[in-house]
Amino acid sequence: MSAIIILLISAILVNNFVLVQFLGLCPFMGSSNKVETAIGMSAATTFVLTLASMVSYIIYHYLLIPLNITWLRTIAFIVVIAALVNFTEILMLKTSPLLHKILGIFLPLITTNCAVLGVALLNINAGNNFIESAFYGFGAALGFSLVLILFAALREKLNLADVPAPFQGASIAMITAALMSLAFMGFTGLV
């Protein structure tokens, strides 16, 4: 139990995928203009990430290893992730067309979100078992969500602030992300 809690904390804070490992930066910068959008994006990514790490564990251990074709893992995982993202997109179009419209290209782009593929590959490198894989994926997704929502809230405030002209838009967002990354470095050594 404590091992799993440590795994979660490590995935959420210490080795945060966005701010410490710099994975999945595209949706981090792209869909963080509004808190509601960020929450939608977080939910979609959490869903995909958790399921993808579980399904890719099953496929790796029960299909690729028996057939002795582990070198095929990257392609196989991408197929899994793409299918799950597509499924999420269908679900979202049904439940919230507005969110689907706002997220636009960033929704299918979860497929190429390196955090998702990264978790699947890291799970295998670390030799995690099924439960650990699932929690590692879930923790990574929680960390991503936490950072994305915090960042969106900051950007909402920034939109109202008197930012000097050369820093407006993407530049101030980059600086904010960098400062957040610095802050997250403070978690090193927590676990």
Add this chain to the structure above:
Amino acid sequence: MANMEALLAPFLSPLLALLIISVLFGALLGFAVQKFKVTTNPLVDQINALLPQTQCAQCGYPGCKPYAEAISSGAPINLCPPGGENTINQLAHLLDVKAIPLDPDLVEETAPKVAVIREAECIGCTFCIQACPVDAIVGAAQQMHSVIASECTGCELCEAPCPVDCIDFVTVDAEASKSPPEKSLSEQACIRCGLCVDACPVDLLPQQLYWFAQGKAYDKAREHRLMDCIECGLCHAVCPSHIPLVQYYQAAKLAIKDQDEKLQQALLIKQRFDYREQRLAKERAQIEQRRRARAELAQAKAKQSDLIQAALARAKNKTATEKSPDTQHGN
């Protein structure tokens, strides 16, 4: 042959594995598409609710709803001159895109207008009544027409069909919009000291409200209860940076009220427009029904006359055959 098999062997298991994965997930997706089929699109209604419902078609689409549909499938949001900057901002907020200025090809945003008919010149042709998308013109054939000013959206659709050019458009006196105060010399930047928060007698967060008012984040301002501000001026009095906070709040409050009124009005106009559409559909159905009834009647009549003709022909034949032996006898 054996050589060929040996060559193919390493490809078999990876192909098999990918095939299994693809078929499995393909089946899952196919099932999902069927199961979660989208029938209606509420997004169109959400967009439509923000449009001014003038139905003026200046955007190039035949009304507000078609334009809302176009926006939901990717049309630009800056094509609505009656809505102007306000509508563009609201759409941008809803869809989380950048607010862009009104399309320069379109007419400049102008003050709200209403149509007025110079009644002495009206010849009672009813063309303008048919053109009005919200049924705001009353009158009858050969009678003088009149515009119901409170229902008119100023869309100018009645101007073109009028054969005697007796329709004018007059601007309505819009309430002088309050713009935020000019920055005076004594006004300094907010230093976030929080004195205004302590001073506020109704426990608001004047400093937050100031940011929202300045950034035109009216939703946020309302969430932080800007409308509860009693405009007592205490926050201004204690502000060490001499920011005229209350003036910002007044401007924001007026803007919010204005926005609300416009949305309310758009809702009313939409109701009238929908009612007109219903009425027209009903009329079309009735005309169609009458036409069909007439056609059936004509058909029945034709059938009857056919019967009569046939009977006549038979009678003729009969007399002819009865007569012919006589003539033979005669010969």
